[in-house]
Amino acid sequence: MIKKLITHLTQNPRTLFLADSAGALLSAFFLFVVLKNFNAYFGTPETILNYLSAIAACFCIYSATCFLFLKDNWTLYIRVISIANLLYCILTLCLLIIYLPLHTYLGIIYFLAEIAVIGVLVYIELNVAAVI
Numbered sequence: 001m002i003k004k005l006i007t008h009l010t011q012n013p014r015t016l017f018l019a020d021s022a023g024a025l026l027s028a029f030f031l032f033v034v035l036k037n038f039n040a041y042f043g044t045p046e047t048i049l050n051y052l053s054a055i056a057a058c059f060c061i062y063s064a065t066c067f068l069f070l071k072d073n074w075t076l077y078i079r080v081i082s083i084a085n086l087l088y089c090i091l092t093l094c095l096l097i098i099y100l101p102l103h104t105y106l107g108i109i110y111f112l113a114e115i116a117v118i119g120v121l122v123y124i125e126l127n128v129a130a131v132i
Helices: 002-011 013-037 046-069 074-098 105-131
Strands: none
Touching: 002 013, 002 105, 013 046, 013 074, 013 105, 046 074, 074 105
């Protein structure tokens, strides 16, 4: 299934930026709105949520800009966002470990799920970039 997706996105790299932008928007929304308003259930410090949501919003703008305006040279821009996503995962994991005593089980599950989803996206993005 992932191979078919990579093949499809290799032929339509613009779609990859749309998916990345939508995912970053969803992540920013969850971090800034949901986790902040229901922080008692997640336990993440509010400043951390602000920083992570700001980073996700920047990724959303970058990917949306690529989706709307980029006409060629997809490889470089896909690699940039994939590396940025990978660094975001590493940052999130480090913050999860640093603030582990504050997190609830729901918070830990949320962040591990987010890291897993973004990790799959990074894998797909790097494979698409390698083929284009």
